[in-house]
Amino acid sequence: MSESLSTDLNFFQVKKGIISWLFSLDHKRIGLMYLYAIISFFLVGVTLGLLMRLELIAPGETIMKAKTYNQTFTLHGVIMIFLFIIPSIPAIFGNFFLPIMLGTDDVALPKLNLLSWWLYVIGALFALSTLVFGDGPADTGWTFYAPYSVQTNTNVTMSVMAAFILGFSSILTGLNFIVTIHRLRAPGMGWFQMPLFAWSLYATSWIQLLATPIIGITLLMIVAERAFGVGLFDPAIGGDPILYQHLFWIYSHPAVYIMALPAMGIISEIIPTFAKRSIFGYKAIAYSSMAIAFVGYFVWGHHMFTSGMSGSARIIFSVLTFMVAIPTAIKVFNWVATMYKGSIDLQPPMLYAMAFIFQFMIGGLTGLVLAALAADIHLHDTYFVVGHFHYVMFGGTGFAMFGGMHYWFPKIWGRMYNIKIAKFAFALLVLGFNMLYFPMLILGLMGMPRRYYDYLPQFTDLNVLSTVGSWILAIGLITMLVNLINGMRKGAPAGRNPWGSISLEWQTKSPPPLENFDKQPELNEGGPYNYKN
């Protein structure tokens, strides 16, 4: 009798107490711990962003000094990149849903998964410790460019070690997912019967595996250079700073696809569900993920058009960068074609998916502007770049993550949030987001440089607009989170499959039992998106 009871319990109920969470091997609990941690760091990062925007509401010193501003954007960048956006979708939804979508009960290496989580925690503590210990957070920018990162007396060593440890955590998660996808697919699930989210995680995992070690060792060299004063990268003592930039971007450009691919995966789940149509061009989407991962490897030089590279190298990097746009556009065409003539149900997840497509396209197209050599000479290190990458990372991946949160919410907690408030929060977010970042694109074209706490008076109006946008965005975020937290605690029971989706995670109970399935999941004939209409 006690045994049948345990199958009736969901994964929240099987064990209680903080220890049963912190040392859990259950991929669902690990995913949720990542969720809580990552959202908390996101809010810290947002707060830093709001403070910067407040500083920039008027020219001259408003609320902070130049050095504080430099430290603020560095910490903001480090938190947003290494603690928020890189782990976000894979660590949260990948952990929670990859095994369920494959029809299994856990990742292939559960103990390693727990290790990744603990490395993430330790890395995060390192990053935040710079706030309290030493000479304050680094002021180099999140890129830690040498030689300044070797010379500044702020606490670069700690921040860099944090990035190293977080990279290790990311490698192990990627490794685990690759093994899981190879070994644990449900009987009968071939590679092309996998959900597209799993495909996108597969491509992402390879990037995590192949790119992260390079930045790991590069960052260790920065630490060594600071500790021993040897000129690895500082030209004053014989090093080559351009070499640092190459090594840094060999990782950090592919990292952009670590951020973007899982987001595209979520969108490929949401759109067929709410258009109630089979996804258009399944194989094209799956292959284009792998193509993006592959080509994305050879474009890092586009971050260095202005820092000393031969003309032919620049042309090659520019052309290759344009080529990444092709598989990306293939995906956009496929999503739009899926929606075409579908009976679209505009639920919150679908709204986020559509905002993703719109904003990600602005991010992508501005990226092409920057990939053009002549344009980049003018736009490099201006607010155009700041606008561009926020559109990609926040307007794209960030919104896709919010979409995923609204999509899988009823599965994770077994309850539904308030749909009306969710839509209202969404409207605030889209409005605030575009008001915050679109002016930056124009400011950049006008020539306003990034990474300064001050600007010329003629830039004032657009900066005020941008700062007001940041407030609207902040209200939207709070509304969204409060609505979700309320739904978690007292929303109406949602049932197994509130959206009428046909992929595997919706066959089991909400919340799922510890073993994920109470009976053998049944694969759909004709793949995971075979909607009858």
Place this chain on the structure above:
Amino acid sequence: MAHFVLPNSGHNYDPESSKLGMWLFLFTEILLFGGLFIVYFVYRTINSDAFLRASYELNITMGTINTIILITSSMTVAMAITALQKGKEKFAINLLWITLLFAIAFLINKYFEWSIKIEHGIFPGMEHYNGLETGQKLYFFLYYFMTGLHALHIIVGAIFIGFVIKGIQEGNVTADRISLLENSGLYWHLVDLIWIYLFPLFYLIN
């Protein structure tokens, strides 16, 4: 009513999974050292004369001894795997102990190599070192960094082998559940392989 258990459970013993995981991990290790090799080659190309002159400071005999030690230890690990597969647990354990002794011998040798150089003042921050030309400084720094990182890998590998010995003694690692031993062996071969590259790059420049 018993639990429903999926056939493809992540909690099954699956040697293929752990082996695949290990291979992927070895791949990242190669890339980690790969970053260092890139830096090494860039600076060696720029400072080829200085690298050559600095390399005369290294003791080729000691380097050769260490190379032989590592290759032999790779062999003893491989033999231990075969021994355990045939069910000869005692023999496997002895071979692993020999491997550990080799690892310690390697580290002791390394320790003497480093301390001789440090006695001569060749270490970042020391007087003799500071007087060297830039290329030589880079050479020695890379030497310490790369062989140091490699030595760290030796220590990690040795700890793994220690766990395997314990596992065999307690009956957790057997001919049927050999994957921990096999994976430690793979790791050990990689550590060996990296040394095979480090040795000519630092000791045998010409």
